Amino acid sequence: MKGEVIPILSVKNAAFGYQKSSPVFQNINLSLFNGDILTILGPNGAGKSTLLNCMINMFPLWSGEINVNGKNIRSYSVEELALEIAYVPQIHMITHRFTVRDYVMMGRAPHIGQIRTPSNEDFAQVDEALEQMNIQHLSQKSCINLSGGERQQAQIARALVQEAKIILMDEPTNHLDYGNQLRILSRIAQLAEAGITIILTTHVPDHAILLDGYTGILYPGGEMEVGPTHEVVDADSLGNLYGTDMHLVYIDEVGRTACVAGNIRQKPPALH
Amino acid sequence: MDIQPLSESLQGRASKLPDPPCLKRKRQQINSDRCADWCLLSIFELLCMNIHGSFCFYDQLLFKVIKRSRKAGINIKTNNRAYLKNRFLFFLLAIMLIILIGVSLSCGRYHVPIAQMVRILLSNIIKLEETWTESMYNVVMVIRLPRVVAAALVGAALALSGTSYQSVFHNPLVSPDLLGVSSGAGVGASIAILLHASSWVIQAAAFIVGIIAVSFAICIARLLRNQTNLILVLSGVIVSGFMSAMQGMLKYMADTDTELPSIVYWLMGSFSAVKWSSIAIPFFIMIIAGTVLLLFRWRINLLSLSDAETRSLGVNVSKLRGTAIICSTLLTACAVCLGGTISWIGLIIPHLSRLLVGEDNQSLMPVSALLGASFLLLVDTFARNVSATEIPISVLTGLISTPIFVIILLKKRTVVK
Numbered sequence: 001m002k003g004e005v006i007p008i009l010s011v012k013n014a015a016f017g018y019q020k021s022s023p024v025f026q027n028i029n030l031s032l033f034n035g036d037i038l039t040i041l042g043p044n045g046a047g048k049s050t051l052l053n054c055m056i057n058m059f060p061l062w063s064g065e066i067n068v069n070g071k072n073i074r075s076y077s078v079e080e081l082a083l084e085i086a087y088v089p090q091i092h093m094i095t096h097r098f099t100v101r102d103y104v105m106m107g108r109a110p111h112i113g114q115i116r117t118p119s120n121e122d123f124a125q126v127d128e129a130l131e132q133m134n135i136q137h138l139s140q141k142s143c144i145n146l147s148g149g150e151r152q153q154a155q156i157a158r159a160l161v162q163e164a165k166i167i168l169m170d171e172p173t174n175h176l177d178y179g180n181q182l183r184i185l186s187r188i189a190q191l192a193e194a195g196i197t198i199i200l201t202t203h204v205p206d207h208a209i210l211l212d213g214y215t216g217i218l219y220p221g222g223e224m225e226v227g228p229t230h231e232v233v234d235a236d237s238l239g240n241l242y243g244t245d246m247h248l249v250y251i252d253e254v255g256r257t258a259c260v261a262g263n264i265r266q267k268p269p270a271l272h
Numbered sequence: 273m274d275i276q277p278l279s280e281s282l283q284g285r286a287s288k289l290p291d292p293p294c295l296k297r298k299r300q301q302i303n304s305d306r307c308a309d310w311c312l313l314s315i316f317e318l319l320c321m322n323i324h325g326s327f328c329f330y331d332q333l334l335f336k337v338i339k340r341s342r343k344a345g346i347n348i349k350t351n352n353r354a355y356l357k358n359r360f361l362f363f364l365l366a367i368m369l370i371i372l373i374g375v376s377l378s379c380g381r382y383h384v385p386i387a388q389m390v391r392i393l394l395s396n397i398i399k400l401e402e403t404w405t406e407s408m409y410n411v412v413m414v415i416r417l418p419r420v421v422a423a424a425l426v427g428a429a430l431a432l433s434g435t436s437y438q439s440v441f442h443n444p445l446v447s448p449d450l451l452g453v454s455s456g457a458g459v460g461a462s463i464a465i466l467l468h469a470s471s472w473v474i475q476a477a478a479f480i481v482g483i484i485a486v487s488f489a490i491c492i493a494r495l496l497r498n499q500t501n502l503i504l505v506l507s508g509v510i511v512s513g514f515m516s517a518m519q520g521m522l523k524y525m526a527d528t529d530t531e532l533p534s535i536v537y538w539l540m541g542s543f544s545a546v547k548w549s550s551i552a553i554p555f556f557i558m559i560i561a562g563t564v565l566l567l568f569r570w571r572i573n574l575l576s577l578s579d580a581e582t583r584s585l586g587v588n589v590s591k592l593r594g595t596a597i598i599c600s601t602l603l604t605a606c607a608v609c610l611g612g613t614i615s616w617i618g619l620i621i622p623h624l625s626r627l628l629v630g631e632d633n634q635s636l637m638p639v640s641a642l643l644g645a646s647f648l649l650l651v652d653t654f655a656r657n658v659s660a661t662e663i664p665i666s667v668l669t670g671l672i673s674t675p676i677f678v679i680i681l682l683k684k685r686t687v688v689k
Contacts, residue, residue, distance in 0.1 A: 053580065056580070056583065056584045058580055058583065078583060078586050078587065078588050079586040080586075081586065082584060082585055082586025082587075083586065085584070086584065087580070087581065087584035089578065089580060089581050096442070096576040096577075096631060097626075097630075097631045098573070098576070098630075098631045098632065099630065099631070099632075102573070102630075102631065102632045106573060106574055106577065106585060107585065109571070109574055109585040109586055109587060110585060110586035112570070114568070114571065115567040115568060115571075116570070117569075117570045117634050118570065118634075142631075162585070
């Protein structure tokens with residue numbers, strides 16, 4: 001992709017599975033540089049989240065290696081890796097009642113000593129991230145009372161204060177309404193412009209086209225096809241992937257290609 | 273076995289006092305003291321309920337001051353506004369605790385005037401003219417002070433470990449005996465009582481078996497190669513169940529005239545047997561474990577997230593969780609071996625504190641510890657003053673805590689709305 005420069009994140013021949021006989025994914029290769037966006041598409045249960053979990057060293061790979069800054073992540077300590085990679089999990093039920101500010105402050109953990117408490121600089125940084133995500137008005141609100149979109153923004157703010165160069169996002173647009181999905185995507189694009197490398201998973205092929213970076217298509221067999229979005233995403237591969245009729249159409253009004261599903265009824269509806 | 277005679281002999285010594293005018297005054301004193309205690313208790317409850325409200329007021333006041341000073345060109349750092357507010361509360365609670373200690377030292381079957389009590393305490397540090405009788409000195413320094421210290425420490429320990437358990441297990445309804453410390457300690461104490469051991473051995477046995485019970489719970493979780501919270505909770509339930517069965521068997525085996533009452537009395541909790549010599553070792557363990565927990569208090573926040581999230585923040589989850597569990601368990605085990613099984617404190621005080629300062633353990637843990645100390649001290653003072661014989665602590669904490677819990681739940685409901 002960019003000649004001799006060491007990629008910030010590279011995966012070589014990676015394979016992993018929960019059970020000995022069936023690998024979730026295998027033979028995965030990719031390398032990303034500063035400011036790249038990789039969108040991972042795949043049907044339910046294909047192993048998208050598992051791949052992300054392997055990247056934060058939750059599960060040891062069967063074979064192959066994942067390198068950050070040219071160094072294998074197995075040789076990073078938990079603390080060191082947290083300075084390189086931030087992880088935004090799927091939105092789930094939040095059971096704690098921390099205020100948004102306290103919650104975002106948790107992202108500073110790798111920068112705060114074991115027995116230290118947050119300093120004024122940490123607070124300043126958190127407030128800045130809240131402003132950046134446009135949720136400063138929520139800072140004293142309890143996390144449990146947030147809407148899905150606000151919660152997602154808080155999670156991203158938490159990843160921002162971690163000051164990592166790579167952010168992994170597990171389905172950041174899940175459970176969000178259409179407007180919020182697009183707002184989150186434009187935030188992601190902004191972050192990438194600022195030089196942060198982002199890997200996200202999604203169920204909507206259109207998001208890959210909108211973000212227009214690299215796309216990885218993870219097939220149920222465990223193989224992944226990676227490349228620039230306009231090369232990888234085509235009607236045939238998407239149709240194969242989701243087992244439905246998919247079309248890529250160029251739309252003049254917006255000046256881009258859009259992914260459109262075919263008719264969902266077997267026969268054309270009767271005209272009554 | 274020798275809890276009862278000991279406390280009786282101590283109290284007997286206190287009531288066989290040489291000066292008759294004091295004795296005459298004593299009877300009137302008991303009545304007025306009792307009134308004072310009732311008042312104090314209701315004031316405490318009201319205070320806890322209203323502190324929240326008055327706090328909102330204080331917060332607004334602080335906000336106004338900051339706004340004004342900004343207009344005047346003075347820039348106050350507001351980053352830690354919430355923290356500042358909580359520091360004020362901390363200060364308030366510390367004063368409350370000191371007042372309660374004073375009240376508790378002077379109240380009792382043998383009344384020691386507050387001025388004398390303060391002089392007696394000070395006489396240990398600086399030289400003072402003796403204006404007190406020797407029996408006064410004994411009552412304050414030998415009988416009451418260790419008891420007061422023990423009650424305050426146990427209250428703080430239970431509240432602190434309750435707070436950290438609730439954070440570690442992501443569950444606000446968890447109390448510090450979740451992993452079987454209390455039931456284990458009960459079995460240990462019962463065995464020692466059946467063997468007619470001395471009070472020192474009873475204490476040690478309670479502590480050791482309590483720790484063994486928790487180790488078993490953790491071992492079961494390890495055996496299953498599963499360190500998640502759910503498995504830990506389940507193995508805690510298993511160990512607690514086993515220990516209560518053991519307890520039942522020991523009670524059944526006990527002599528109904530001598531041993532059984534001792535066991536039951538121990539299980540209901542009391543500080544009447546506390547002496548300086550018996551609190552020394554638990555005191556040090558508690559101070560160390562409590563300090564470690566308080567040092568890690570901000571980190572413990574991170575355990576409220578899911579394991580993958582916590583790990584991605586650069587935290588070694590099992591190490592941090594292990595530290596929190598070990599420290600809390602030590603605190604609880606020490607508390608149990610000093611005062612017997614005392615229920616409810618570890619559940620209700622963290623809730624009350626959360627209502628006051630919110631979820632952040634940075635302020636929650638110290639406030640919880642102070643509130644727990646004050647609460648148990650008050651309950652103990654009450655227990656030894658309200659009737660001729662002592663009321664078991666657990667009975668009182670249960671009676672007082674349950675209505676408070678209902679009020680907290682009501683209050684929380686309105687907060688959510």
